Amino acid sequence: MMKEAAYELGGDNKPAVNYACVTSSDGFADKDEILVYGKDLNQINGSIPFARIVIIKTGDLTGEGQEDTEPLFRAIQDIDFVKYHVYPKGYMIRSSSDSFREQVRVSKDAVRKGINFEQVGNSYIAQFKKNPDVKAVKIIFVTADDADYAEMKKDAKKVRDITKTLSKILEGMATDCHSCSLREICDEVEGLKELHFGKEKKEFKG
Numbered sequence: 001m002m003k004e005a006a007y008e009l010g011g012d013n014k015p016a017v018n019y020a021c022v023t024s025s026d027g028f029a030d031k032d033e034i035l036v037y038g039k040d041l042n043q044i045n046g047s048i049p050f051a052r053i054v055i056i057k058t059g060d061l062t063g064e065g066q067e068d069t070e071p072l073f074r075a076i077q078d079i080d081f082v083k084y085h086v087y088p089k090g091y092m093i094r095s096s097s098d099s100f101r102e103q104v105r106v107s108k109d110a111v112r113k114g115i116n117f118e119q120v121g122n123s124y125i126a127q128f129k130k131n132p133d134v135k136a137v138k139i140i141f142v143t144a145d146d147a148d149y150a151e152m153k154k155d156a157k158k159v160r161d162i163t164k165t166l167s168k169i170l171e172g173m174a175t176d177c178h179s180c181s182l183r184e185i186c187d188e189v190e191g192l193k194e195l196h197f198g199k200e201k202k203e204f205k206g
């Protein structure tokens, strides 16, 4: 496989970060957009640091006001799953959700044919937009040497913690914030507490 590869994004233990954020608010991803910071795929010669960050604008997924967490959580899961359905030719993705890493082997043939992030980004956008809840997609590819990949990794962890918290809320966990292990993330991220207590109120009302 490596014989056929021209290089690997995130290869040789270089940073390789990936995460996706979902929002229904304006101002983050109002139109489909592909941004590249650093070298494009057809300008790279060897292992290089890499990040792929996706911001997805959806319609309002919380149902009635902010009371129903389930459609929101399911939509985030569906959206996240899209990454396993994108296979641009000559662009072989290896991801690990535990470490937030996404490495990519790019084939010599693909480089010869001029593969670039615009083509790859459009493959992702087409997949994401099969979901009718998705209104717009911004994809940011980073290969610059001086980008802050450590900070991006922290953001990736925060996104994962928020998704985990939504999952716990959905399971109907206890509602005492003082003794809750998720308190740190709920204190930091606006709206999570409202989601939890809105859901409890709804269930109480039956």
Ligand code: SF4
Pocket: 165, 168, 169, 174, 175, 176, 177, 178, 180, 181, 182, 183, 184, 186, 192, 193, 194, 196, 197
């Ligand atoms: S709102 Fe409170 S009880 Fe609910 S998950 Fe957050 S910290 Fe825990």
